[in-house]
Amino acid sequence: xxxxxxxxxxxxxxxxxxxxxxxxxxxxxxxxxxVEKTSN
Numbered sequence: 001x002x003x004x005x006x007x008x009x010x011x012x013x014x015x016x017x018x019x020x021x022x023x024x025x026x027x028x029x030x031x032x033x034x035v036e037k038t039s040n
Contacts (some may be wrong), residue, residue, distance in 0.1 A: 003038040010034065 011031035 007034045
């Protein structure tokens, strides 16, 4: 549970920092991978 919260905070930070649509796509993909790793 704690790892999920950390991953969500990291996701919010990354999404807040990106400026382009391409950047958003990369950020969402990396967050998805992080969440996948955390759930395994």
